[in-house]
Amino acid sequence: MDRHTQLYRLYEEFDTGTIRARRDFVDLFPPVDSRVALAYWRDASDRLERDRAEVRQTFPETGEAFATIATLATRDQAFTALDLLGKHGRALNVLVLDVDETLRSAGKTDNEIPRQTLHLLTEFYEAGVPIVVCTGQTLENVKGFLNQGLGNELVHSGELSVVYEAGNGVFTPGHGADTKQLLYERLDEDVRNVFDYVRSHVLADAPERIRHGCHLQGNEFNVTLKPNFETGSDRAGKIIDEALRYQVDLLGEAVAAERDLDGPATEWARKHYAAADPEIQLVLDRLDSLPAGNVDIPDTAQSLFDVIDVAYYEADAAEIGSLELNKVAGVEAALDVLGVTDPFGLVMGDSKSDLRVMRWVHDHDSGIAAAPNHASTDVLAHVQETDDLVFDRGAADDTLRMAYALNELAALNP
Known part of the structure; x- marks a missing residue:
């Protein structure tokens, strides 16, 4: 009997919903000082073991794996696991x-x-x-x-x-x-110098609205501004949009300082990161901050922009990190x-x-x-x-249940 037919039989002949609920209760039962509750847990544990024994008896060759699958995975999760095993092996x-x-x-x-x-x-x-x-x-x-x-x-x-x-x-x-x-x-010294510059200036030189509306996340390396307002709220959205523009501009200044360049450094940075990320382009456009006209980015500045990332998370964070x-x-x-x-x-x-x-x-x-x-x-x-x-x-546990079923099926002899 092939695995597909056996799984079909498992879910047809057994009340796996009750079996799963029983295992969840046994596994997740909180420690309580109650004889009644403990007796109820012991009864559920005994019933669960009887369920597993019945599955093992019904499927002599695959019983242990099928007993575990019945206690963890729904029918859909088990058949998805079987399909993935067939696809990836x-x-x-x-x-x-x-x-x-x-x-x-x-x-x-x-x-x-x-x-x-x-x-x-x-x-x-x-x-x-x-x-x-x-x-x-x-x-x-x-x-x-x-x-x-x-x-x-x-x-x-x-x-x-x-x-x-x-x-x-x-x-x-x-x-x-x-x-x-x-x-x-492991990063090159010039990249680390840019991050040091940005980190030392990001709050000290920030406009008052950003300085009061954001805080610097306690990273070891990335430079991340977070809102002081509820994540996802309108106020958080507005302040993170402004923080993004400010960080892009500050990064331009840092790159120009590291490369000893004169010129419109903030325009260079805005052009590069708007072209690199449609979300950043939308934010800069919304703030009427896209570069006007032709902006030529010097090669020495471009080489640094190419390895430094600016990430935008709407109403949540504006971050500078390394693409390397x-x-x-x-x-x-x-x-x-x-x-x-x-x-x-x-x-x-x-x-x-x-x-x-x-x-x-x-x-x-x-x-x-x-x-x-x-x-x-x-x-x-x-x-x-x-x-x-x-x-x-x-509901990440839904996928983890499927994944566990996949491993149980993979461990069976073909």
């Missing part, structure tokens, strides 16, 4: 996960990673699948919620790595001298430390920085991509064109 051997608006969502999960998602990550860890958390956040922010949500044992197991500030640093506890890698130290150090560079460094030499990973994210990783694994046949349904247009287009793994806001 491989199990997943690493998870590459964005955090904000992917694992957690301010609009659906109160900006907390749901307990079921955290528990699934521990399941992957126990199954020997390393985890790369790939985020634009600072290292200290990430370390805090990882320790709290996943526990010190997992975080310091040597099987988890954090790519932070969108690829400027990699933190992999338990790996001695390779535990923390400051990738930005992005999430791809960080993930490659993390995989090297983790010893994943032939990666086939699940990449989950929502923004254009995640898209770079998604394209990288696709181009190298090194993984699959998934995104929430509110991800950026380009991310959604890529995901839909590849394996169409789109999940609802705040």
Whole structure:
């Protein structure tokens, strides 16, 4: 009997919805000081084990895997896993996960990673699948919620790595001298000089409205202005638009100073970054700040603009980073430390920085991509064109359940 027929039979003959609910209750049951609640948990645990035993008995050759799949995955998730296994022919051997608006969502999960998602990550860890958390956040922010949500044992197991500030640093506890890698130290001196200039002037020289309406995120390298207003609000949108223009202009000044150039440095920067990113062009146009007439950018300035990125996140952040150090560079460094030499990973994210990783694994046949349904247009287009793994806001666990089922199926003999 082939795998497709067996899966069909599993979901026809067993009430897998009840089995999944029972496992979720057993796994996520909070510690309480109540004999009644504990007795209820024990009863559910016993019932769950009987469910698993019945599945194992029904499917002698595939029973253990099918018992696990029945407790975790819906019918659609299991058949998606089977289709992906048929397409790619491989199990997943690493998870590459964005955090904000992917694992957690301010609009659906109160900006907390749901307990079921955290528990699934521990399941992957126990199954020997390393985890790369790939985020634009600072290292200290990430370390805090990882320790709290996943526990010190997992975080310091040597099987988890954090790519932070969108690829400027990699933190992999338990790996001695390779535990923390400051990738930005590898950049050319002139690039680092530009960032030093921008960082030292960005708030000190900012117009009063920006100085009072924004704060500087505590990055080690990237220069990120965040609004002092609620993210996504009209006030945040207006101040981040102004902050973006200000940062572009300041970057122009920094490049001119580094190259010892005279000329309309802010016009050079506005022209370059408007041409590089349609969103930035729209913001500068909205602020009536696009360069007028022909603007010739000197080659020596252009060479620096070409390796420095300006990122715009509407009503959320305006950021200057390195194009030489992005999430791809960080993930490659993390995989090297983790010893994943032939990666086939699940990449989950929502923004254009995640898209770079998604394209990288696709181009190298090194993984699959998934995104929430509110991800950026380009991310959604890529995901839909590849394996169409789109999940609802705040429901990253749906894709993780499918991924776990994929690995269970891949472990079976053909």
